[in-house]
Amino acid sequence: MLPGDNADLRKARGAFFTPEPIARFITRWAIRTDADDIVEPSCGEAVFLHQVGKNHRGRIVGIEIHAASASESERTLNREGIPAVVHASDFFFHEEFGQYDAAVGNPPYVRYQDWAGDARAKSREAALRAGVNLTNLASSWAAFTVHSALHLRTGGRLGLVLPAELLTVNYAAPVRKFLLDYFSEVTLVLFEERVFPGVEVEAVLLLADGYDPTGQSRTDRMSVHQVRDADGLSDLAAARRWTPPARGGRWSAGLMSAAGLSAFTEVTESAGFATLSQWGDTTLGMVTGNNKYFALSPAKVAELGLASTDVVLLSPPGSRHLRGLSLTSSDLRRLGADGQATFLFRPSAEPSDAAWSYIRSGEDLDVHTAYKCRVRKPWWRVPSLRPADLFLTYMNADTPRLSTNRAGAHHLNSVHGVYLKQEHRKGGMSLLSIAALNSITLLGAEVVGRAYGGGMLKIEPREADVLPLPSPSLVDGQRDALNELRPTIAAMLRSGLLMEAVASVDEILLTKGLRISKRALTAARSDHADLAARRMARGRSN
Structure with a gap:
């Protein structure tokens, strides 16, 4: 590490330096002749240019905002006989548009929370030059990708290491559309394991060929390679071709096999399937500002002497207890007896004397100074949501679960609440948690959700909105069979037999209800298993 630089400074500017096998692979793909002009934006230690x-004979140019890194990179390149020039400047002020045959590199990854001020404004301006309107949620790499492409000549090539957010997040939709609109070929290389040790961000390789600033050479299809790790780049298997359903749509379905994608598309586009948003609304849970203070066990409520009007029923923080079909009043009593927090301190009117005493103790502990507490009046009254019809788990080792809220409990932001439309409430409360346990929904969760640290599958409300689920008409048509199956499914889930439960529901909804073939169902199940295994393998390798 250079003098004056450190890990915190590198992280702040999004610098994650690239393993040599990846830099070598991308650079060799991008350079077609020794006369090609090459640029590496945000080059850091110029690991890509070192592969040239x-x-x-062509121009070799790097741009690096960190002056010491720029100087050292140029020195080491020249020492190796590579005639490169490295500019110490902000890439968004570098405007040699249409001057290069290839742009290669690993753009900085700075999350939107830290990507602010003049840097954000300049990056959005650069993206707008290409007609790409990025939202305030966009991380730094998105604008870098577009700005890099603008430096290419017609026919040029873009080879970048990007976060896997490219495939799935909403803010990347205009970037995905841009790539398909202005390149004749788009190829992705996906890794089963993480290739940046110790870094939570998952990476993909983008290989975009045939840049055409007029957009006349646009493509509708893309190629996808999958390898285990960086060493697998030396022996790539044949790519699979895939057509995204929409130009800015998510690319995560491109991970499926051809047979699995066909089965998934056939089912989800049929009248027998809908999305969760067609059943109802999914919302975030309540934010207390301090769960340890506000979430109380029955024993703690008794110890404090709180009145019934001082507390409301609560699904305990977390979601481990929501892996069955429902949360009942007896479940809450059992959880409370085990010491879990099944009450939320939230006086509905004038607090009791005991509640006032507890409020004063909270102030003594500075609970009221926490941000979420100090911005509300009074600080001790958590904004309330009515009890949801169902809970949806959003951090999952296996798959998101829907659990009917039979207890009428409130929920915190460790789970989502689903509020069913009135016309679907009866059927949804009774059967949706069972119906959701099918192979197409499990596969859909891997597609719409996001891999998170430790291999967890995270699903936010907007992603949950498009989660594919059996339609109200299909569920109603199989109502008797599903009700008969309920005790068996509940017992399977208590025993941890998730996939056995899914197979039973598949038989009713997919095989008998929708009459999908055994071959199609096998393909969907196989793809779900592959995507889940891939997600968990990346978590283990982190």
Whole structure:
């Protein structure tokens, strides 16, 4: 590490330096002749330019905002006989548009929370030059990708290491559309394991060929390679071709096999399937500002002497207890007896004397100074949501679960609440938690959700809105069979037999209800298993 630089400074500017096998693979793909002009934006230690070779005749240019890194990179490149020039400047002020045959590199990854001020404004301006309107949620790499492409000549190539957010997040939709609109070929290389040790961000390789600033050479299809790790780049298997359903749509379905994607598309586009948003609304839970203070066990409520009007029923923080079909009043009593927090301190009117005493103790502990507490009046009254019809788990080792809220409990932001439309409430309360346990929904969760640290599958409300689920008409048509199956499914889930439960529901909804073939169902199940295994393998390798 250079003098004056450190890990915190590198993280702040989004610098994650690239393993040599990846840099070598991308650079060799991008360079077609020794006369090609090459640029590496945000080059850091210029690991990509070091792969060019000393006999290269074309221009070799790097741009790096960190002056010491820029100087050292140019020195080491020149020492190796590589005639490169590295500019110490902000790439968004570098505007040699249409001057290069290839742009290669690993753009900085700075999350939107830290990507602010002049840097954000300049990056959005750069993206707008290409007609790409990025939202305030966009991380730094998105604008870098677009700005890099603008530096290419017609026919040029873009080879970048990008976060896997490219495939799934909403803010990347205009970037995905841009790539398909202005390149004749788009290829992705996906890794089963993480290739940046110790870094939570998952990476993909983008190889975009045939840049055409007029958009006349646009493509509707893309190629996808999958390898285990960086060493697998030396022996790529044949790519699979895939057509995204929409130009800015998510690319995560491209991970499926051809047979699995066909089965998934056939089912989800049929009248027998809908999305969760067609059943109802999914919302975030309540935010207390301090769960340890506000979430109380029955024993703690008794110890404090709180009145019934001082507390409301609560699904305990977390979601481990929501892996069955429902949360009942007896479940809450059992959880409370085990010491879990099944009450929320939230006086509905004038607090009791005991509640006032507890409020004063909270102030003594500075609970009221926490941000969420100090911005509300009074600080001790948590904004309330009515009890949801169902709970949806949003951090999952296996798959998101729907659990009917039979207890009428409130929920915190460790789970989501689903509020069913009135016309679907009776059927949804009774059967949706069972119906959701099918192979198409499980596969859909891997597609619409996001892999998170430790291999967890995270699903936010907007992602949950498009989660594919059996339609109200299909569920109603199989109502008797599902009700008969309920005790068996509940017992399977208590025993941890998730996939056995899914197979039973598949038989009713998919095989008998929708009459999908055994071959199609096998393909969907196989793809779900592959995507889940891939997600968990990346978590283990982190």
